[in-house]
Amino acid sequence: xxxxxxxxxxxxxxxxxxxxxxLVTLQGDLYDSTAERLRQDIGRTVxxxxxTGVVIDLSGVEIVDSFMGRVLSDIAAMTxxxxxxxxxxxxxxxxxxxxxxxxxxxxxxxxALSTEEAMNLLGxxxxxxxRTAGARRERP
Amino acid sequence: xxxxxxxxxxLPLTSDLDLVRARQHVRQMxxxxxxxxxxxxxxxxxxxxxxxxxxxxxxxxxMECAEVTDGGVRGLRLVFSDDGPGIAxxxxxxxxxxxxxxxxxxxxxxxxxxxxxxxxxxxRGRGTTVTVTSWVARPPRPREGS
Ligand SMILES: Nc1ncnc2c1ncn2[C@@H]1O[C@H](COP(=O)(O)OP(=O)(O)OP(=O)(O)O)[C@@H](O)[C@H]1O
Ligand SMILES: [Mg+2]
Numbered sequence: 001x002x003x004x005x006x007x008x009x010x011x012x013x014x015x016x017x018x019x020x021x022x023l024v025t026l027q028g029d030l031y032d033s034t035a036e037r038l039r040q041d042i043g044r045t046v047x048x049x050x051x052t053g054v055v056i057d058l059s060g061v062e063i064v065d066s067f068m069g070r071v072l073s074d075i076a077a078m079t080x081x082x083x084x085x086x087x088x089x090x091x092x093x094x095x096x097x098x099x100x101x102x103x104x105x106x107x108x109x110x111x112a113l114s115t116e117e118a119m120n121l122l123g124x125x126x127x128x129x130x131r132t133a134g135a136r137r138e139r140p
Numbered sequence: 141x142x143x144x145x146x147x148x149x150x151l152p153l154t155s156d157l158d159l160v161r162a163r164q165h166v167r168q169m170x171x172x173x174x175x176x177x178x179x180x181x182x183x184x185x186x187x188x189x190x191x192x193x194x195x196x197x198x199x200x201x202x203m204e205c206a207e208v209t210d211g212g213v214r215g216l217r218l219v220f221s222d223d224g225p226g227i228a229x230x231x232x233x234x235x236x237x238x239x240x241x242x243x244x245x246x247x248x249x250x251x252x253x254x255x256x257x258x259x260x261x262x263x264r265g266r267g268t269t270v271t272v273t274s275w276v277a278r279p280p281r282p283r284e285g286s
Contacts, residue, residue, distance in 0.1 A: 067243075
């Protein structure tokens, strides 16, 4: 097994912009301060740019506790206010089982098995939204 | 019932970084003891909740870990302690959704559900000590030689 790299002191979470969707990849063990900052960064990005969806990839995350759960719920609530959707993707089964027992229901959070599924989910919904005048969507 | 203890460790809980270290330490110990992945995740999550409570509500504290055995079954005992303000109403603190801050109020009751044994010793002005223990489940019968 390769040695798990310690998280960098100030934390680092890659955020990728794919059209109107933000893909956020969480990995390893996050500092509370990193999770806090992520919430702020996502809020700013969603309000500044025309982001319609946020996908949070949790496949590399080994635990979600009540703190992280609250950050995820907050992100979902915030993006909803900004007329965008959040989907959490790839949660590990052990994490999901633990969350249920912990009693966290994560209100407002939608889940998908993979980032691909999450993107499809958001893409499908974005396509179904009435488009504002001038906005055009090329079909491949 | 007699438990024997060994391999103790004591970790400070005074910063964000300490929470990460505490989780990693529990993860490593549960893995070495042979806990299943789900049981590892449960104990690490419970530890994260209790360590954060000691840090946030207790103003900092420490985590002590010890391997325990009872009649051939091995387990891990974690003791979280702080010298903070203590908990005046334990029943209230242990009920789902109660928070004196801005949390979800799920940490303490949730941690209790995630472990096999759980006890809190606290009173107003006397600090808080939470002790949890989980045991390694008997592994399912192996399917083929391995
Ligand atoms: N170590 C402690 N010292 C003092 N008070 C504590 C301690 N641990 C818990 N408490 C009290 O018990 C309450 C419930 O704790 P619990 O962990 O369930 O919720 P929380 O920490 O407020 O929120 P979260 O869901 O984020 O954990 C706390 O709000 C706090 O008032
Ligand atoms: Mg708590």
